[in-house]
Amino acid sequence: MLEEINQAEREALEALEAVGSNDELQAWRSLHLGKKSQLKQQLKNLGRLSPEERPVVGKRTHEIRQRLEASLDARRDELEAARIEASLAAEALDVTMPGRPVRRGRLHVSTRTLRRIYAIWAEMGFQVYRSRDVESDEYNFQLLNFPRHHPAREMQDTFHTTTDDVLLRTHTSPGQIRVMRENAFDADGTPRADPDPIRVILPGMCYRYEQITARSEIQFNQVEGLAVGRRIRMSDLKGTLTDFARRMFGQDTRTRFRCSHFPFTEPSAEMDIECFLCGGEGCRVCKHAGWLEILGCGMVHPVVLANGGYDPTVYSGFAFGMGPERIAMLRHGIEDIRQFWANDLRFLEQF
């Protein structure tokens, strides 16, 4: 009797080895563990056995049943694992094929550069003040210490309009006067006793009467800055602008200041930075000089302070001006300034 059920176990386990699918597994299960299986039959026949044999065979039958069920589970897992394995292989992708492009927008490179400049100055307490593009001769020149027919006007070729004394601003400096006057006078024109100090930057589009070439444009952005207070010195100008240069161009940036001339500042200077492309070694962009001209600056001329309503015996200040397009050209190696307003999307999409 025992021999028979042991034989049945061996046969069942052998058959299980050959099972290759879930359906076959199902069939194997009903054949070897189902109601009509040999094991069940043996259990039904248990009563016919002698009292000595009965517990031995019963125990053995139970053992075999457990063993077969465990083997069935193991085989099922094996089959499932093999099935997943096979389908994964079939689902493999060519990961080198290009991804689906997402349509996305971008800011114009000038906006991006302006924002970077705004952000740096904002942290130093300089807020943005904007003023008009079409200006009067008075604000664009006279109040900034360029009298009529003054030779300094030759430095700025101007677009005049058909209205006398109305022109396209050649720099954002007229905003200096506007912002000073806003602070120095009440709305009704009464001078304030103790006007607030000023720290602003003045961005905006400026215009010059120049042929459009790879190097010059009729319109360009400018960002001017103005700081006015009771104790502002030329050393503060150097320190503040050097801080800016380090934030804009890298912490190791060195600056130098050369004497220059602008009618609305005195003393005036040009600030150069050590070329950030070659680290001062000399390269094509810095024309092998190792230095790049970045901005003009100076101490606010007393005439300009007075025109703005700030008493030059009490207040002093500094001003500076830079060109975001020029900075972007240097940073990105752009060789033709006309690309900024041509707006070829192949150019703009690179930023």
Added chain:
Amino acid sequence: MKVPLRWLEDYVDISLPIEELTRKLTFAGLEVEALRYVGLPLPENPERLEAKVAGLEWDPETVVVGEVVEVRPHPDADRLVLADLRLGTEQLTSVTGAPNLFPYRGQGPLAEPLTVAVALPGARLIDSKTGEPRRFEPATIRGTLSAAMICSERELDISEAHEGVILFGPGSAALETPEPGTPLADFIGDVVLDIAVTPNMVRTASIVGVAREVAALTGSELRLPSLDVEMTGPPTADMIRIDIRRPDLNPRFTATLLDGIEIGPSPYWLQLRLLLAGMRPISNIVDLTNYVMLELGQPLHAFDYDVLVERARASGSEVPTIITRMPDPGERLETLDGVDRAIDDFTILVTDEMGALALGGIMGGGESEISDSTTRVLLEAAAWNFINIRRSTQAQQLSSEAGYRFSRGVHPADAPRGNLRAIELMRQLAGGTVYQGLVDVYPQPHHDSVVEMPFGEVERALGIEIPREEVIRILEALEFGALDDGDMLRVTAPDHRLDIGEGVIGIADLMEEISRIYGYERIPETQIEDAIPPQKGNPELETEEAVRDLLVDLGLQEVVTYRLTTPEREARARKTGSEPDARPFVELKKPISEDRRVMRHELLPSVLEIAETNARRDGLAIFEIGQVFLAQEGEDLPEEPRRLAIVMAGLGERGNWSRGEPKELDFYDLKGTLDGLAEDLHLEDCVFEAAEHPTFHPGRCARLRVGGEEIGVFGELHPRVRAAYDVPFARVLAADLDLEKLQAAIPERYPVHGISSFPPVVEDLALVVDDGVTAAAVESCISRAAGDLLRAVELFDHFRGEQIGEGKKSLAYRLTYQSDDRTLTDQEVAAVRQQVVAAVEQQLGGRLRS
């Protein structure tokens, strides 16, 4: 200003290497733009000089000084001569066709040998024909060996002149003739500094002016040229009278007279200095007016005195009278450049009783100029109002060296200096006798500024304490008077400068002088000590930038266009036959090109042009934010409102291997973009309504209103407008919005809703309505009928077809109901649905689609 170093060294010793000198000058505001090496070796790292470097080095071995001892005829050629040269011990023969050697031909050994520049075999020179460098090699010319070459200026790269060879002539104090065989570079080799003179620094448009700066920067001593004149003639005052009618425009006029001159070429040293300084030598008298102008900065004018006398006699007087005055109406003058000029009423003239002689301070007239037969010279040195001179030079479009200097301000004290210096040099070089005395009419003496400057001001303005002695040294080196008066420095401006003010302006002027000579690099870097001013922010800019960011998030590329355009270009964006734009433009008086002549009225046309620029693309979605310019009646300055324009066209996405055909953008893509913008700006009470506009397709144009305020229009371009642009897209979508109104509609704050923890009930409802009923009407009807439980309405299908009947459409909505405090029951939802269907039936004449 071109400054030859040898000339500069007449007035100041230069101990610095040229690189260092260049750097010092540039940093002090005299930017050295270019360096021209004349014969001397070029620097090894020219780039480091930060100035353009050019020039030709003369090899000391092969380019030397020589002497022509005899000029013999060429045996076989009339147009050539044989010049026998002595170079130290060596004797060589050069075959040359130089015309200025022909006069010496066949004279036998010359009593006075001619000093010339000689090139020996291997010398690198400029080829006179090609202008390119080449090496000189000996050659047999018409049967005679030419073992050396006598050089012209062009071959040595001194000037373009090649009509003859250089003949140095007899030696002089300025140019001592060296031994034959001496390297030419040792004799006349030079470096010319080309300095960019800023408008405030016209005092450095002179060699002495630059020398003064060098002296201040290096601590060397300045040597001013002598003003002594040998005056042995009768009194000048008997020979000329001066009448200044407008002292404000002509504060000073001086004259000297030289009798018995001989006009001829200038000695070579003088010619060379003029050439290197960028002026062409003409003849001794004219050259000396230029020479002294370059030396001292005082322009001069030489009259042929006998012409003046003749004119005086013709008008009935014996003694000429110079009158400086405003022009008579219609007065004209033919200037030295041969132009017959109508004189503007503000231009001051130098005249005599017969009429105009010269444009004061700008250019002389042709009649009274020096000629080859002139024997008596009246030399004028005057002072002029610089604003007036600049105005006149601009009006006449006339640039001259004199006008350039006078239009920037020449101090009246320079007039006698220039006059005396020049008349003595003329006497020495052209011969003759100088009349006794300088006639000097100076009705309005100039007051030189006096500045009271507390010493503490230096630290207060510059942030560094500069020792008192150093401050005084700097000012005195620049020829300021500096009187140390305890805590106060009393400074007097030098009498060659007009750019120094008084009071606070004067102090600022002195700070510039002190800081630039002391050195900007020695000023420390500090932080502003003042408190940060009240922070006001710039909300207008902040929301503008927020709109930019949102549009970028919505997939649009920002563009920035020209603000100058033409009315015609703007008209392209309106269909023909529509009302033309009658508003006045801000128009340029003198545009740089005809297609950029007015400031734009509108933003959208500029952006549409960018769509044209990018027409080769499959599609684009771009926007710009910027000003337009609206001239105002009765106002000089225009309004400059900011607008927002969007243009979309072509494919909405790029094609890809895995996607089907990409879809062409249409009206609803643009509307979706605006929906997204409105949503992210949290605009309340946003209404889109059908609109008409000359730019847009009449059936595909909408107006956006927020809180009742019109923000702008958008839609598909009218086919005729689209056709006006060279784009391949079947449809172009565009929006033209008032950015400022849009910004004004942005709420300062917006609440957000809590998230309900009870499940929503979602139900689809297809409604059939007449075609004329808008989606907006249906949606608002649903919302009102459904009440508070309705959380979202979404149109997910739109259908027209036979099944629902002619003139009808089906709109399928997905409605989401939800409560914050309970799970909704089927009965509650059913009740709401009944209300909705009833409302649609009653209010819109619609029905539930079965």
